């Protein structure tokens with residue numbers, strides 16, 4: 001193996017970490033994962049986009065994931081409670097997966113981590129701490145973590161430390177690396193509910209509500225329901241996340257029509273401080289992977305896709321002994337593309353242009369045009385071409401010049 005960084009420490013036990021570990025261990029790297037898995041009763045990240053499926057196949061876990069997940073044939077967007085747009089993956093270009101999964105996330109993480117251990121990674125069940133070594137921005141693991149991993153690497157220290165600890169952003173905080181922030185100041189309130197009808201039992205549902213939007217993700221025996229609302233609006237609903245969630249569940253006029261009987265069956269988790277990309281993703285002996293380097297927004301279910309594709313890119317970069325700057329450039333481009341894409345959802349332009357497409361006069365040319373544009377749009381939202389310059393250009397042109405006389409404010413997310 002020509003790779004000069006083959007003794008790797010990965011902090012975090014989420015999908016980014018496990019995916020990287022599997023890819024590196026298969027090529028003979030010595031990988032140690034620092035994580036304390038299995039503590040949270042529920043985790044976000046349950047709706048997966050189709051382009052995750054080929055990765056699950058490559059990692060050898062699709063059958064296991066399928067056994068406890070809900071098969072996902074598409075996505076349903078509701079606007080104004082009575083306008084629904086169903087987006088069926090089977091209508092996508094045929095060279096892409098026509099399905100995905102809605103996953104109970106605690107089990108999903110456990111499956112990937114078990115696969116990483118089976119591939120040869122070592123798990124140290126502790127939360128690693130990081131220390132700054134010098135002003136040049138080198139970092140190291142705390143002495144206890146090094147000691148706990150004794151014998152796992154060639155030598156007593158890793159060649160590279162990977163921060164895959166999610167939005168904890170360990171390295172960014174340690175080195176005071178600025179984050180580029182997005183325009184929205186939303187919070188997400190997340191729990192599982194029962195007694196909730198869905199337009200289609202496998203589809204992920206995205207509903208525009210009085211202020212903000214909510215997701216409804218079908219899981220075995222229950223539905224994940226999360227609110228994404230402006231922070232100030234959440235605070236008006238009650239003092240605690242539980243009160244805010246329960247109040248929204250009972251009083252939002254759209255949900256009253258869509259899920260009038262929904263009952264919360266878990267605790268409520270609260271998330272803020274997202275829509276951000278770290279200014280730097282790598283240094284001399286460290287790299288950020290997955291949410292630690294940037295998390296855009298839950299709306300397009302792109303988080304796990306970005307985390308896992310970045311893990312593939314990082315593994316390829318390390319194994320080919322290329323500069324980490326190459327991984328950084330590709331990953332930032334991917335994150336920035338999703339920033340732009342989710343903006344088209346929030347400003348109402350995406351739905352307006354879809355609406356125009358659906359009401360086009362039925363001519364041969366229009367049918368061809370609709371199929372051609374849809375192909376590019378599907379490629380983006382399935383995760384296949386989110387940062388592909390040509391598909392992005394088509395989407396930009398569509399939401400800029402394809403609105404005819406539609407006012408995008410009708411579909412804007414407040």
Ligand SMILES: Cc1cc2nc3c(=O)[nH]c(=O)nc-3n(C[C@H](O)[C@H](O)[C@H](O)COP(=O)(O)OP(=O)(O)OC[C@H]3O[C@@H](n4cnc5c(N)ncnc54)[C@H](O)[C@@H]3O)c2cc1C
Nearest residue numbers: 012014015016045047127128165166188290291298303304
């Ligand atoms: C509200 C919300 C909804 C979302 N919905 C979706 C969705 O439907 N679909 C989707 O694809 N994505 C979704 N995401 C994004 C998705 O959850 C993440 O993008 C994805 O989990 C990133 O994976 P990761 O491995 O980078 O980080 P994580 O999954 O966050 O894993 C990081 C792990 O590191 C651990 N850790 C933290 N500090 C330490 C430490 N010091 N030592 C050791 N371990 C540590 C954490 O406990 C965690 O287990 C959502 C995110 C939010 C906030």
